[in-house]
Amino acid sequence: MNVKTPPHPGSKKDVSRQGGCFHKYLFSKILRQTLSLVPSPSYPMPSVTVENYLKQIYLLQQGGELAPMGGLAVAVGVTPGTATSMVKTLADANLADYAPRAGVRLTEAGTRLALQVLRRHRLIELFLVQTLGLDWSEVHDEAEELEHAISDKVLEKIDALLGHPDTDPHGDPIPPSTGKPRQQKLTPLTECTPDMAGEVARVTDQAAEFLQFVDRQGLTPGAQFTVESQSPTADAITVRPHNREPVTLGTAAAMKIMVKVEE
Amino acid sequence: MNVKTPPHPGSKKDVSRQGGCFHKYLFSKILRQTLSLVPSPSYPMPSVTVENYLKQIYLLQQGGELAPMGGLAVAVGVTPGTATSMVKTLADANLADYAPRAGVRLTEAGTRLALQVLRRHRLIELFLVQTLGLDWSEVHDEAEELEHAISDKVLEKIDALLGHPDTDPHGDPIPPSTGKPRQQKLTPLTECTPDMAGEVARVTDQAAEFLQFVDRQGLTPGAQFTVESQSPTADAITVRPHNREPVTLGTAAAMKIMVKVEE
DNA sequence: CACTAGACTTTGATTGGTCAAAGTTGTTAT
DNA sequence: ATAACAACTTTGACCAATCAAAGTCTAGTG
Structure with a gap:
């Protein structure tokens, strides 16, 4: 029994990713699982939209927690209602577990795709x-x-x-x-104390402006630095990248820089 | 007056290509043209679908002729009805000129995009x-x-x-x-006569199987060859690529191989 | 415990792209 | 001239994805 889902009967070309009819697939998948005819044939190509939702849920649920629907809506750039309805679809497809008004979490299949x-x-x-x-x-x-x-x-x-x-x-x-x-077990720069030395490992903000700033200051991943001063009350931390001028960052910015601390 | 078309008011991300709302754009374009406020601001990103139609129309109309609707439908992999309705949309967008029951041709704007x-x-x-x-x-x-x-x-x-x-x-x-x-001014291999020498310049069939065959026979673009024999009645032509065994091709296959003839 | 603000869901409508099937037209053959 | 056929168009429907706006929970706060 061939389980392929003809996206559009009569169409000559493989429309693949964009054109793939995910929902029709779901139907055949439920069929297959119910009838236990096929073990677990790996999902066919989800739509661009589905991929984006899965990715954002994955990024929001880090730590086994439920991703909040509001955050998801913002992350994928849709209204909350749209997120709700899409998440229901993902749940029907066994890609996510959806707890109404609580949030959403990926299933194993969803995680694999994400x-x-x-x-x-x-x-x-x-x-x-x-x-x-x-x-x-x-x-x-x-x-x-x-x-x-x-x-x-x-x-x-x-x-x-x-x-x-x-x-x-x-x-x-x-x-x-x-x-x-x-x-990776990394420390946010905010948790570093004066005289600690370390290496920038990760910058968790993709905004071009921030990345350009980080680059100009010599704090790109791999850069070695020493902490000069730190004060939670002043909401600031000053670090000196090797062979560079010291930089002072507010806590909000420093939190986005993850660091490997020297032992 | 800013003419940007907010794809989804309130959305944070640039949904750009896939999400772009081409039809809404058309509206604003007509507005602009009517009011003569903006000169000719170059088209925003058409959808994947529009791009594919434009590309296929371009490929089918080579030589200034009208591309037939049937061929277009096959080329983009949709039913004829779908092609008709999409072509009307392209015509409304001034990307194509549509002559019902005759065919379609790209406008200058459409050609540029294609x-x-x-x-x-x-x-x-x-x-x-x-x-x-x-x-x-x-x-x-x-x-x-x-x-x-x-x-x-x-x-x-x-x-x-x-x-x-x-x-x-x-x-x-x-x-x-x-x-x-x-x-380029190229000759189809079918028009070569015995003892002519030339160089393969172009293979006009993207089917993997045909390309692999051409490769195995040493007839990839750049390959030098001599025509050994040719007979329209036998529907065949035999060529010898330099340092290779001769290959005999039927006319249908030989037509797909375009050649630069030595002067 | 009762309210309320904010988070979330539901509902109803829209859009782009598609198909199937019925209808039309232009071309060719008799 | 007319019949038949193939090519094309029209029509009506559908689906995924979306929004706006109205409705519903729920976690606090007083």
């Missing part, structure tokens, strides 16, 4: 910086588009070309093609 | 072969997706990386970013 999207996104970012020479402040938006268009084959070529890297230009970990993502 | 799509497609193909090492038989389908996701900025980086090439791996000309595409 990690694939994230892997595509981050490999593309690194590729754009490393191979094509774009600035790290502009690659996030580019990757946002490309992550939905690139095939596994091309992605693995890029991965190989880059030497199977494990972080992107912002220090975000690139999930492996299979298996669990590595967990 | 050439951009084609440029993206062909540069991507070459990039995939040259930089990422994919086989020339598989890059067409990959590029079909990527051509709608890549920004001008990334495209021009790729163009530079490849040294501003002017043909893709199949010998198809890469349209320049502005201005008219070059016209």
